[in-house]
Amino acid sequence: MTLGGACAGIIRAFDWSKTSLGPIEAWPGHLCSTVSTLVNSPIPKVLMWGPDHVMVYNDGYAVIAAGNHPKALGGRVDQIWPEIWDFNSRVIAAGMRGEVQSFRDQHMVLHRNGAPEDVYFDLFYTPVLDSSGVPGGVMCTVLETTQRLAAERDLRASNGRFRAAMNAVNGVLWTNSADGRMVGEQAGWSALTGQTFEQSQGYGWADAVHPDDAEPTVAAWKRAVETRSIFIFEHRVRRRDGEWRHFSIRAVPICDEDGEITEWVGVHTDITEQRAAEDALRAHARTLEREVRHRERAEEQLRSLNETLECRVAAAVEERRQALAALAQAQKMETVGQLTGGVAHDFNNLLQVVSGNLQLLARDLAGNERAERRIASAMEGVQRGSKLAAQLLAFGRRQALEPKVVNVTRFVRGMDEMLRRAIGEGIEIETIASGGLWNTFIDPTQIENALLNLAINARDAMDGQGRLTIELGNATLDEDYALVNSEAVPGQYVMLAVTDTGCGMPPDILEKVFEPFFSTKAEGKGSGLGLSMVYGFVKQSGGHVKIYSEVGHGTTIRLYLPRAMEREDVEVATISPDVTGGSETILVVEDDEGVRATVVEMLTDLGYRVLKAVDAQSGLNVVESGIPIDLLFTDVVMPGPLKSTELARKAKERLPGIAVLFTSGYTENSIVHGGRLDAGVDLLSKPYTREALARKVRHVLANERQRANAIQKAAPAAKAPDMSDASTASCTVLLVEDDALIRFSAAEMLREAGFSVVEAAHGEDALRLLERATIQILMTDMNLPGMSGREVAQKVREKVPGVRVVFATGEGHVADAGDATVLRKPYDMRDLIKALEPLRR
Structure with missing residues (x-):
């Protein structure tokens, strides 16, 4: 019998004649072989032999025994570990019956160092046969997992704190003149800092910036204005209550059709809690890295003992790592989606104020060609801003879709001329469509935008020279694919793939391509919202997105669109009717002062009698006052405890004949579910035109009157x-x-x-x-x-x-x-x- 390690020496010197095993010289060959294998193993092992379960173990187990070593050598299990004898007695009895057992992350309370201690183990029990083929004892392999589980708990706690910090993020929108000076009322900045109108004008806003940050901020801002580039910065701002808060700033120039800057639009985002959470996350990440290295060393030792067991452990670790990564990415994208949706809501409110007043101004200046051209130019800017807000809502999956049954082959071929104009003559386009292509249930406008975005990205990746391949086919994603791609749902899809021969992207870039405002293009060459919009739209439509790329070879993006069993919807061109108004009474409930003033003037201009309220509770007060009201026109997202949907319900209870029309730039989940409006709900999305407002109001009022006629039954x-x-x-x-x-x-x-x-x-x-x-x-x-x-x-x-x-x-x-x-x-x-x-x- 060959023995090695510290425990081997103790075993040789121990008087085994006082135990049921007898003198070591008289041990049978099978026992000697078992003990020799045990003490030479790098993995913690203990042999419990004989009817009284005498313990023999190696150096690895001595570390686990701690204060019970070396007295545990030659001792009985029930005497060495009395605190867990209930567990050990059942397991050993099963082993002596020939049963193989294993326990993952088994919780125990041990007294190995003189005091109770909560510990966790992976335990593997194997019966050891004597010369007659009957179990003579039980071999236990012991791996302590206490530290690993503690690290996982710490990581979950850290992730929870990080999510809470992200949910608390809020932003302040502001505008500056073309030369970089703050001009006009800045309600958001004033509410944040407490500065008056006079104090914030010009560069007066810098007085609210921390003294250590003010000069660098102004210098960086002036450089951005001079170079006409996007401004990205961080500094501390004194809140109106005197507290200094960290803010991330991003500002972009707004240009007219001649490329001249008309103003700057920026956002201050409070990142104080985010920075604190990031510091904590980094500390926990370092701890986790140490535990991972420890786990890898243990796995390497285990691999040499049992290849099959090592493969299972490695697979489990990798599966857990992928699950944690997928969870973190999903939570990150959801959090950013909520943030971008909120920003889009505020932005749409601003666009509604601008758009409404421009339309009212156009009526006042009718016949002045020069003024009309400038108003038309400004309205084009509003449309571009509306498109940007729509892209944010698409990424955040907060847009109200209008899906139809579409044959993608016919749809793509119909876009051929548009795509060729967009990408230029230097790029060859090839379309490959499989026969028998299924229909898909999708929003035609959004899929058109998605394909156009992908084509433009491909053009930029190829520097205007190369081949763009558009592939269409039927695809079935099975359970195996869904296991590897956690966001995919098994089922039948129509696959739309766009492949370019461009420069490709490395893995670290691929991980970020769907994040909003992330772009690989040069500064000012892209908003970073193209792929974000594609991702959000496809996910909201019940589909799946997969991207493949290799540096120097190109990129393929596959969109899996849900299959539709119905026949294709045929698009019909319509002509907008003339705008008409009325004389009914309309209650406008809108918390944004600028939007409220604009829509009240537009409705008044259309001939309606208009009442107004600043929030849902004020609107309910007007309803309960007894004033006759024909239509409730309310924003969806409303401050205060009373929500707009509850206001509509209570208004219907008090005035059964009242019509209800909702409006919003961001619907959350209050009236839109699964990307579609709830049944019986009328919505006018911001920003809207005077003509759209007039048509929608007439439609809603007419439907309500028809319902009233149905209740009263004709005379x-x-x-x-x-x-x-x-x-x-x-x-x-x-x-x-x-x-x-x-x-x-x-x-x-x-x-x-x-x-x-x-x-x-x-x-x-x-x-x-x-x-x-x-x-x-x-x-x-x-x-x-x-x-x-x-x-x-x-x-x-x-x-x-x-x-x-x-x-x-x-x-x-x-x-x-x-x-x-x-x-x-x-x-x-x-x-x-x-x-x-x-x-x-």
């Missing part, structure tokens, strides 16, 4: 005429109306007038009903969710040539109605008969 004067004449019977109307109450009322009036009625809540239902119903008249609302009334009419005419069409609408004017009959809401039985009677066959 006796509107009863249907006698329909006993056989020539007037057997005429079937397909009624398409998303409002259930209006649909029910209209169907009843049609039946009373002698028509047969087939009802549908939206365009998709209507097309399915055509497969089993024969109709002569289509009566459809103009503003339907998904397909519009015009689109429904076109598809029905394709399936049923000669069908008569009636458009029911609350808009003042319907352009391009063709041979269709227009029935204006609200309508009663007399109006309905007058519109449909001439259409009977």
Whole structure:
């Protein structure tokens, strides 16, 4: 028997005759071999032999035994470890029955150093057979995991603190003149610092900056203004309560169509808590790195003992590492998405103020060509700003999508000319489309923007020379793929891939490409929002994004878009109707003073009587005052304990006939779920034009009146005429109306007038009903969710040539109605008969 290590010497010197094992010279060969293997192992091991479980162990186990070593050598398990004998007795008994057992992260309370101590172990129990083939003892391999678990707990705590700090981030928006001076009212800056209007003007804002930071800040700001470059800086600002806070600053120049800077727009973001969290995170990361190195050394030792076990441990460690990395990335992207969504909301409010006042100013300056050109130029700037806000909302998955069933092959080929203009003649475009391509349920405008962004990124990566390949095909992502790619959901997709022959990207860049404002382009050459928008839009649509890149060879980005089982929706060109107003009373609830003043003036200009409130509670007070109100026009995101949705509900309770129209630049999850508006909700997204506001108000008011008519049921004067004449019977109307109450009322009036009625809540239902119903008249609302009334009419005419069409609408004017009959809401039985009677066959 060959023995090595410190414990070997103790074993040789120990008087084993006093134990049930007997003198060491008389030990059987199998016991000697087992003990020899044990003491020469670098892994902590202990052999518990015989009916009284005498302990024999190696140097590794001596460290675990601590204060019980060396008396534990030759001792009995129940005497050395009485505090865990209940556990050991069951495990040893099972081992003596020939059972192999293992325990991961087993918690125990040991007294190995004279006091209770919480420890954790990975334990592996193996029976050891004697010469007769019967278990004579149990071998236990012991790996202490106490420090590793403590490190993991510390890491979770650290991540929790970091998330809380990110959720607390808030920003202050400000503007400066073209030459870099603060001009005009700066409500956000004043609220933050407490400076008055006079104190902040020019470079007076620097007085609120920490004395050590003020001079470097002004110098860096002037350099950015001189070089017309994006300004990025950090400094400390004295809050109005006197506390110094750390802020991250980012400012960009806004240029007119001639490339001249008109103003600077910047954001101060409070990063005080973020910096503190980062310091703590770095400290914990260093601790974790030490524990990881310790774990790697232990794994290397274990690998030499048991290759199969080492592979399992390594796989588990890698799986845990990938899970932690995926979790951290998902939490990071979600947090940044919330932040960008909030910024987009505030930005859209600012754009609404600018846009509304420009439109009002245009009416005042009608006929002044020079002024009209400048206003048109300013409106183009508003549109660009609106596009930027839309990209932020797309990344944050906060935009209200308008998905349709799209055949991507036809869609991409229709964009061929646009793509060629965008990327230039130096790049060859190749489109490869598989046969039998499935349809996909996606927002056409967003997928067009996504493809255009990918093509432009590819052009820049190739410096205007190379090959751009667009590939289309069906794809099925299985469970195995989803295990490796945690964000993917197994299922059927339409795959859209864009490949370039550009410079490619290294792995460290690939990890950041979907983060907002991250760009590999030169300063001023890109906003860093293109891929962020693509990522957010695809994820919100239920899809998946995968990017592959190799330095010097190029990049491929694959978009997996959810498959749609329905037929393709056909796009129909529409002409906007003329703008009309009214004389009803509208209550405007808006917390932003500039937006509120602008929309009140626009509605007043349209002829409405306008009431206003600064928050939901004030709006409820107006409702409860008893003043007659026809329409509640309220922002979705509202300060205070009373939310806008609750205001709408209470207003409906008090004024059953009131119509409700929501508006917002950022809907959160209050009225939009799964990227689509909740049923029965009307939303006007910011920024909106005077024309869009006028049309939406008329539509919502008309629908509400139609619902009121449905409740009250028409007067006796509107009863249907006698329909006993056989020539007037057997005429079937397909009624398409998303409002259930209006649909029910209209169907009843049609039946009373002698028509047969087939009802549908939206365009998709209507097309399915055509497969089993024969109709002569289509009566459809103009503003339907998904397909519009015009689109429904076109598809029905394709399936049923000669069908008569009636458009029911609350808009003042319907352009391009063709041979269709227009029935204006609200309508009663007399109006309905007058519109449909001439259409009977």
